[in-house]
Amino acid sequence: MPERARLQPLRKRRFAAEGLTLQKIFAAVLLGATLGLLASVVRVASQSRVKGAPEPSRSEAITAWQTSQQANLLSDEKHRRELAEQARRQILLESTRLKNDLQHAEAVADAAQHDREAAMAQASQAQNHLDQLSSTVQQLVQRNEQAAKEAQAAKLEAQEATKQAHTVTTRVKFGLSSRHDRHSIIHPSSERDASNPKLAGLLRKVAIDQEVLVAICTKEMGPPGGMLSLWGQAVQQAGIDNAIVAALDPDCLRVAEHLRMPAFQPSLQGGAFGATAKFQALSQRDSDVEAASDGFTNATAYGQVKQDEDNKSAPGNPTLKAEMMGLSPGLFFVRPTRASLDLVDLITSRLLARPSANPNKMFNEAILMPTSTQHISPGVHARVLDYMDFINSGTLFSRVKGNPLLETHPPIMIHLSCHADKLPRMHAIINHYINHDSNALSEFS
Structure with missing residues (x-):
């Protein structure tokens, strides 16, 4: 020592x-x-x-x-x-x-x-x-900064929601006062074509009965041999002539042109990306909605009303509640109507105000939630697509695979919404339904 x-x-x-x-x-x-x-x-x-x-x-x-x-x-x-x-x-x-x-x-x-x-x-x-003490003080400072950012974001969101609600309300009032049906199809016109003549010319060339199948492609889907290539080949093999690619990335546009598929690159405002860009691009069609479901049974896909067993406040008069799985923002059909324009405008404005928001949640709230003091509905007419014809990948690999009766039913469209390994599952689906390989789905769960 x-x-x-x-x-x-x-x-x-x-x-x-x-x-x-x-x-x-x-x-x-x-x-x-x-x-x-x-x-x-x-x-x-x-x-x-x-x-x-x-x-x-x-x-x-x-x-x-x-x-x-x-x-x-x-x-x-x-x-x-x-x-x-x-x-x-x-x-x-x-x-x-x-x-x-x-x-x-x-x-x-x-x-x-x-x-x-x-x-x-x-x-x-x-x-x-x-x-x-220093760490605690630093955490408190960070929490205060985060709280200030969240408060500012909430303020901006409230302002945007108020603005959008006013816009939607004005449109609804205008439609009623002018006696226009908000759910009638809006036909092409020279005035509307003037806003985007290049896209208007492409749609007139590709559309069948004023309808097109639109694939909105992001950068991750564009590499050669990727999901866009597989989708394009499957569409061509199925003989679908009115398909069009909305390429949000130059690479996707080049792949679509290489596949000789009609394609365009939309001009998006405000640096939009991802789900925001998708709904902003769709605003050029103005449509009512038919959407695929994330459900896997009649009750989960189409909804049900049942007694609320968990509500203990009124034992003598049981309350009811409605339940259904959400609609998929990755697979839906839109018609050119005034109501659909209000819908895509509402979703776009909310996603621009909150880029980190869940687009699936925003999509379902805008369509399914009724008008209240907290929400003004765009008033679209929505329909749930048949969950066995427009099938999600969860239903395909959990219920259809291994069921001899269901495996023989050819779906109209399959949406890979439930799995992260999309590309290998796309190969398996094409091999099963197009190349008739009965064992193609067996390696996936």
Whole structure:
């Protein structure tokens, strides 16, 4: 730990100080022994002079000196032992003190490290809390911005709906006051042809009884060998001569021309795309509607009225509710009437106001919802096409496939509305109904 590393030099200095103290003590012991020996010699000599005794013989002097030396040595040994004992005790005390100081220093270092770790943990928690607050503030800002955008979009949609409702109401009033039937066919005229002479000339050339089969093609359908190519070949094999391609992309126009099919590229306003472009292009025909259903039984395709079992508010008088599957905006027939013009204008304006809206929902609301305080209906006459003649791909692959009786019934038209892998299923459908391959549909569910 960093604090322990900082204490290492302090410990080394204390151990060095302890060694120096021991050296001083041993030097003092040796010096004391030497001084004691000299003092003994001087004491013996002075005693001899004081008493005035006769000079001893040499042997006696030596013996006396040896005896004195032994006594002094014994005395010095005792003194040295006492000093050594004192030194040992002093060393023990000093060692104990140093050990206690070291333990205290380690405890202080551990406490400091613990405090540092606790401070770091608190700092980390504070940083995390700050990050969470920052993230929350950022989310709130984004939500406020999104709410402002949605409010602006809703405001624009309300303005557009009000404008369109006024337009539709004006048209309806005009039709009633002028005694024109809003559902009668509007025949071609030089005045109407002048708005788009090129398209008018193409329609006069292709239409049979003023009717054409229109395929509205986007960029994804246009590559050679794609869905537009398959559709065009199937139409030609079926002998349909009044088919026309509304190409929303130059590539689709080139493919249609390569197939020698009548085609045009509509001029769309406001950067329209996708479903918006489809309804805007159809506004050039002004028609009532016959649409295919997403249903798969009589009840789901054509609708039913039944008791609402979920309504618990009136147990003695059950309420009724109407149910039906939606109409398909991908396969429908339109007739040139004033009501149909109001319909496509209404759908186009709503999709332009809300590009992200669901075109299927917009299509069904405009046709099926009655006039109310929230909605003004364009008043079209709508009819549901026979769901087994104009069949959706969900019904085909879930009910018809594998049923010997239903498989022998040739539909008029098949709409691939329920599956994403459209191209391989188109190949299978053509092989089954045109090339008479009875196993062509078996690999799909």
